[in-house]
Amino acid sequence: MTNKELVEKSPLRSFEQSLHGGLGKGNIGILASLKGLGKTACLVHIAVDKLFQEKPVIHVSYSSRVDYIMTWYEDILKEITKDMDPGQAQEIRDEATKHLVVMNFKQEGTKTEQVLKSLEEMIEFGKFAADTIIVDGYHFTAAAVQDLEKFKDFAGRLGLEVWFSASLRGEGPHFDENGIPFILKDGLEAIDVLITLHSKAHFVRLDTVKDREYPPAGELPLKLDPRTLLIAE
Amino acid sequence: MKTDIMNMRNIGISAHIDSGKTTLTERILFYCKKIHRIHEVKGKDGVGATMDHMELERERGITIQSAATNVAWAGYSINIIDTPGHVDFTIEVERSLRVLDGAVLVLCSVGGVQSQTISVDRQLKRYNVPRIAFINKCDRVGANPLRVRNQLVEKLGHNAVLMQIPIGLEEEHQGVVDLVTMKALYFDGEDGERVRMEEIPAELAAEAARKREEMLDAVSMFSDKLMEAVLENRPTEALIYEAVRKGVIDRQLTPVFMGSAYKNKGVQPLLDGIVRFLPNPADVENLAIDLDNGGGTIKLESVPEGPAVALAFKLEDGPYGQLTYIRIYRGKLKKGDDLQNTRSRQKIKVGRLVRMQAESMEDIAEASAGDIVALFGVDCASGDTFVSPGVSLAMTSIFVPEPVISLAIKPVGQKASDKIAKALNRFVKEDPTFRAHVDPESHQTIIQGMGELHLDVYVERMKREYKVEVETGMPQIAYRETISQRVEFDYTHKKQTGGAGQYGRVIGFMEPFAAGNFEFKNEVKGGHIPKDFIPACNKGFLAALKKGELAGFPVIGVRVVLTDGQAHDVDSSDMAFQAAALGAFKQAYHKSKPQVLEPIMKVSVEGPSEFAGNVFATISQRRGTIVSSAENGVFTQVDAEVPLSEMFGYATVLRSLTQGKAEFTMEFMKYGRVPAPIVEELIAEHRKKQAEGTKS
Numbered sequence: 001m002t003n004k005e006l007v008e009k010s011p012l013r014s015f016e017q018s019l020h021g022g023l024g025k026g027n028i029g030i031l032a033s034l035k036g037l038g039k040t041a042c043l044v045h046i047a048v049d050k051l052f053q054e055k056p057v058i059h060v061s062y063s064s065r066v067d068y069i070m071t072w073y074e075d076i077l078k079e080i081t082k083d084m085d086p087g088q089a090q091e092i093r094d095e096a097t098k099h100l101v102v103m104n105f106k107q108e109g110t111k112t113e114q115v116l117k118s119l120e121e122m123i124e125f126g127k128f129a130a131d132t133i134i135v136d137g138y139h140f141t142a143a144a145v146q147d148l149e150k151f152k153d154f155a156g157r158l159g160l161e162v163w164f165s166a167s168l169r170g171e172g173p174h175f176d177e178n179g180i181p182f183i184l185k186d187g188l189e190a191i192d193v194l195i196t197l198h199s200k201a202h203f204v205r206l207d208t209v210k211d212r213e214y215p216p217a218g219e220l221p222l223k224l225d226p227r228t229l230l231i232a233e
Numbered sequence: 234m235k236t237d238i239m240n241m242r243n244i245g246i247s248a249h250i251d252s253g254k255t256t257l258t259e260r261i262l263f264y265c266k267k268i269h270r271i272h273e274v275k276g277k278d279g280v281g282a283t284m285d286h287m288e289l290e291r292e293r294g295i296t297i298q299s300a301a302t303n304v305a306w307a308g309y310s311i312n313i314i315d316t317p318g319h320v321d322f323t324i325e326v327e328r329s330l331r332v333l334d335g336a337v338l339v340l341c342s343v344g345g346v347q348s349q350t351i352s353v354d355r356q357l358k359r360y361n362v363p364r365i366a367f368i369n370k371c372d373r374v375g376a377n378p379l380r381v382r383n384q385l386v387e388k389l390g391h392n393a394v395l396m397q398i399p400i401g402l403e404e405e406h407q408g409v410v411d412l413v414t415m416k417a418l419y420f421d422g423e424d425g426e427r428v429r430m431e432e433i434p435a436e437l438a439a440e441a442a443r444k445r446e447e448m449l450d451a452v453s454m455f456s457d458k459l460m461e462a463v464l465e466n467r468p469t470e471a472l473i474y475e476a477v478r479k480g481v482i483d484r485q486l487t488p489v490f491m492g493s494a495y496k497n498k499g500v501q502p503l504l505d506g507i508v509r510f511l512p513n514p515a516d517v518e519n520l521a522i523d524l525d526n527g528g529g530t531i532k533l534e535s536v537p538e539g540p541a542v543a544l545a546f547k548l549e550d551g552p553y554g555q556l557t558y559i560r561i562y563r564g565k566l567k568k569g570d571d572l573q574n575t576r577s578r579q580k581i582k583v584g585r586l587v588r589m590q591a592e593s594m595e596d597i598a599e600a601s602a603g604d605i606v607a608l609f610g611v612d613c614a615s616g617d618t619f620v621s622p623g624v625s626l627a628m629t630s631i632f633v634p635e636p637v638i639s640l641a642i643k644p645v646g647q648k649a650s651d652k653i654a655k656a657l658n659r660f661v662k663e664d665p666t667f668r669a670h671v672d673p674e675s676h677q678t679i680i681q682g683m684g685e686l687h688l689d690v691y692v693e694r695m696k697r698e699y700k701v702e703v704e705t706g707m708p709q710i711a712y713r714e715t716i717s718q719r720v721e722f723d724y725t726h727k728k729q730t731g732g733a734g735q736y737g738r739v740i741g742f743m744e745p746f747a748a749g750n751f752e753f754k755n756e757v758k759g760g761h762i763p764k765d766f767i768p769a770c771n772k773g774f775l776a777a778l779k780k781g782e783l784a785g786f787p788v789i790g791v792r793v794v795l796t797d798g799q800a801h802d803v804d805s806s807d808m809a810f811q812a813a814a815l816g817a818f819k820q821a822y823h824k825s826k827p828q829v830l831e832p833i834m835k836v837s838v839e840g841p842s843e844f845a846g847n848v849f850a851t852i853s854q855r856r857g858t859i860v861s862s863a864e865n866g867v868f869t870q871v872d873a874e875v876p877l878s879e880m881f882g883y884a885t886v887l888r889s890l891t892q893g894k895a896e897f898t899m900e901f902m903k904y905g906r907v908p909a910p911i912v913e914e915l916i917a918e919h920r921k922k923q924a925e926g927t928k929s
Contacts, residue, residue, distance in 0.1 A: 027444065032858075041370075048846070064870070065863075066860075066861040066863055069860070069861075087745070087747065090747070098858060101859050101861060101862070102860070102861040102862075102864075103861065103862045103864070104861065104862070104863035104864065105863075105864050106864070106865050109865075110864060110865075114842070114864075115864075118845055118862070118864060118869070121845055121846035122849055122862070123852035123858070124846070125846045125847070125849040126849030126850070126852065126853050126859050127853040128853070128859065154504055193468065
């Protein structure tokens with residue numbers, strides 16, 4: 001199987017279709033759920049799909065160490081290429097990770113402006129023409145939600161797709177009557193696509209609760225495979 | 234002096250260059266009565282500091298190689314291992330750090346946390362070495378130990394706690410206030426040898442009380458008893474010391490001492506701190522590799538009982554012959570004991586056993602677990618493990634990376650060749666990552682190592698220690714070639730020149746082999762190639778690998794499978810089948826889409842975040858791939874993969890782009906493909922050399 005086939009057969013094509021062609025440049029997408037449902041796996045899956053298309057990805061991690069994130073990518077790449085010839089699979093994995101940079105920040109003590117400056121320097125001076133930014137482990141406090149505007153401006157100015165994960169902490173209820181997480185309500189204007197994850201008996205369900213100007217699609221024809229936490233049809 | 238393990242300390246003194254590490258060591262030796270006069274580092278009296286015993290180091294005023302020395306303080310036996318500061322000496326640093334149980338991190342009260350402080354601290358952290366800090370040079374203009382303490386917190390992430398405050402700074406520096414005993418300490422006598430204890434000067438009383446409270450707050454986190462006592466306002470010295478010790482051993486606390494080694498102030502309280510707070514060998518967990526058990530690790534109890542296990546961490550050719558520094562991890566060593574070298578399986582008998590003091594030594598009858606001593610006349614390599622017969626443990630991995638860079642050296646003047654051979658013989662033993670050989674074609678002496686600076690230092694050591702001048706060529710990268718697709722071969726070697734002919738035919742295929750450099754498999758059925766000739770085929774392929782047909786580099790990553798062939802009753806011979814294999818390889822090689830590979834280094838650059846953009850740029854300009862960057866608010870660490878050929882002179886570039894505030898380490902990671910335009914250049918160069926060779 002080639003990269004092209006991997007991309008064509010990916011369940012992410014249905015995911016994109018559900019989102020009217022994908023997130024798109026200059027837009028912010030968020031995957032929100034309680035802890036442990038598979039947001040990071042899902043984000044890494046989205047990123048890997050970009051990597052297979054030779055679209056460079058910067059993975060910004062606020063919580064985990066770089067080596068921990070690298071392991072996520074290795075595991076998911078191995079899962080996706082597990083049925084291939086070992087030599088070819090290794091080559092595809094090596095080629096994919098060439099288009100990936102992981103950047104780790106401490107949210108405490110690092111302003112969003114500084115993070116964006118570092119990202120821009122990576123793109124400009126590091127000659128890393130990023131297509132997508134994955135932001136994982138960002139703690140959405142009331143103040144942090146306000147910073148979504150800054151990310152949105154950045155995405156627009158540099159023509160990037162930006163995907164966030166948002167962990168819903170503490171006691172519920174977490175969602176309003178429209179399925180929007182309370183913690184994200186103040187930042188809703190800056191969010192283009194908002195998808196929530198819900199644990200069901202044998203799988204994790206994905207609901208689109210905001211999709212730009214389109215009416216939200218609600219439950220997607222996709223789920224997270226409970227074994228791998230990858231997006232599946 | 235007691236030699237109980239509880240009373241032993243194995244420590245290192247680590248610092249940025251010019252923080253006064255050697256001066257401090259010198260003072261420690263003096264106060265512990267190991268030397269009778271103080272010498273200065275840069276040798277105003279022409280003698281030079283005692284610990285800094287290599288001439289090269291003496292000239293530079295820095296320490297490159299480790300030497301161990303034993304001192305006694307307050308009934309404790311302290312082994313001081315002088316750790317190399319430079320980051321290029323991976324193996325050497327690793328070995329020194331392995332034998333340490335604790336370290337003193339020396340900082341300059343003016344310069345504070347400098348780039349190399351960060352790197353040595355990172356190394357200590359990597360090897361889980363507990364540390365205490367000494368802020369030196371409090372007599373210098375601009376001294377500000379409190380600022381340096383804050384830098385320890387902000388830049389190095391230490392839970393740094395002041396155990397003292399200074400009495401006066403710069404020219405006014407007189408001594409320190411001890412925040413545990415709440416006494417002022419002054420250092421009298423010509424060499425500061427008499428410690429005078431006084432009441433705290435009135436003008437410092439309030440500050441001392443405040444700082445003591447801060448210290449108690451931080452330290453009581455490590456002891457409930459102390460916390461209780463603090464709440465009841467009756468903390469005792471013993472409780473405080475116990476809590477600090479616990480915090481240090483858990484690597485959660487860094488007590489901060491201060492003074493001026495040069496002005497003989499604050500060294501004795503630091504020695505008290507070393508024995509009070511740094512761990513004894515039994516406090517530290519040591520793991521050995523169990524060679525009988527598939528390389529799994531086992532914990533070694535630091536006890537004098539049981540079969541002995543010792544690590545040779547340093548070899549030295551001194552005026553008295555070859556010395557091997559060892560650390561005993563378990564058991565006891567006595568004169569006459571039998572030991573076995575785990576690597577070479579060679580048996581040795583313990584002859585002279587000595588305890589080293591800077592440049593003199595003391596013969597001892599025995600030494601036990603935890604101690605660091607030296608053996609005389611033992612033939613071994615650095616990093617070897619010695620064990621009692623019957624034990625199969627190793628203290629270090631036997632894996633040694635292949636060198637990635639080479640340099641041709643040429644002796645200048647007569648007699649130089651013999652001296653070079655002697656020097657190389659010693660360096661090779663001391664450092665397994667350093668190699669030397671004579672190239673059979675050019676007859677040049679080639680030295681190989683892990684980086685530019687690694688080789689530079691050995692060239693300089695030849696000049697200094699062996700008084701031999703050498704001319705060096707351009708550093709050469711260890712390029713390799715490999716194949717990228719499976720290809721079949723069917724080759725007949727046939728020669729009929731009168732007398733006995735030569736005949737051999739080999740059929741099979743070769744394919745890329747990721748698991749190693751080369752594999753040969755014989756699948757010939759029905760005796761088409763008689764068994765006796767199979768080793769000759771293997772030999773022929775191995776010979777072909779030595780020089781690739783593409784650009785003349787050794788070939789790696791090839792698996793050859795011999796499936797069939799043909800022999801002749803009379804004309805077949807070992808020679809004929811070797812030639813057939815060689816021919817088959819050449820025939821197949823061009824069809825196998827050969828490629829040139831180059832060493833890719835794992836490069837880690839660390840510096841203030843404001844320079845991150847510059848660092849990114851230096852990587853991308855060098856055909857590098859940035860793998861990650863981690864920013865902690867102040868510092869950014871960038872990890873990247875960069876071809877070694879692009880790393881020449883990187884230190885200078887990085888220094889100038891970051892005002893000297895960033896630094897880097899690099900180590901070999903893998904072989905990677907060389908881009909086509911550069912391959913063309915390498916091929917052209919190879920052809921040129923070949924043409925020159927033919928002409929001459």
